[in-house]
Amino acid sequence: MFNPRKAEPRDVPTILRLIKELAKYEEMEDRVLLTEKDLLDDGFGEHPCYQCFLAEWQEEQSNEEPKVIGFAMYYFTYDPWIGKVLYLEDFFVVEEFRGKGIGSKILKLLSDLAIETRCSNMHFVVAEGNHSSIEFYKHRGAEDLSKEEGWRLFCFDKDSILKMAAS
């Protein structure tokens, strides 16, 4: 039985574990530098930088503790043409639990939240090689803005920022 819920401070080690599993799935595991302390301060302090839904799984009629087998990390961004946007940052279901509709249920929860909080849109980024995820999203109406409108994601890393701050 699948039970979605909002993450709590005690879930931080689990969130970090799942972040690393997703990064491993994207072949980028060594790029995860975040620590449990960062996640705790940033997600459960006075001004949370992110929010999380967790997907818990419990076998029917089992006394075992429910296992967290998926998560979605999101926050609110702002589009100057249309206003508030729900930004889906990370979204992952552990491999052995895929195909059971858990991903769809989480997306449904996120959609409920987006509508409740008067968001015009949900945005997220997908790696162009991740065909199964692209299909999953396109199947639900997602459009590839990079393709259709030619938007490209750019980044200034810390060194460049420091150089510009000192200029």
Added chain:
Amino acid sequence: MANFILRKAEPNDVSDILRMIKELAKYEEMEEQVILTEKELLEDGFGDHPFYHCFVGEVPKEKQSSEGFTVVAFAMYYFTYDPWIGKLLYLEDFYVMEEFRGFGMGSHILRLLSETAVKTRCSSMHFIVAENNTPSIEFYKRRGASDLSSEEGWRLFAIDKEDLKKMTTPK
């Protein structure tokens, strides 16, 4: 023209911000897609929980634009989160009115944003640029920006309101 000031936007700046959002959208040939109102900008930026922050560039009255505006530049940003490295500063919109370009205002705004990023312990500054916007791409690349779409193949996706509603829990 050498003198201008950069400052944090105030509630009174909302009509200038909306004007410049529309000018920037026009520059990107998307002007009719701006449906945001001054009321929403005010509530969303200056309420209890701001969803965005803004710097504006202002010139003295004697240097006003040909149409009489003194607020002539803006940068809209907010904070996002990368689950690998933590807090990021996300630069959403960045615009200097055409007649005020070439005087260093853009560079100064970028410096202010960089100082903000450092102060708030952000690991990175992210933003998107239209692939055919060569002058902006050059401006950013000159200052060290990398094109993550090109290098890492990230593509930006969107699910709009109609499709979100289709996915919501039936009432």
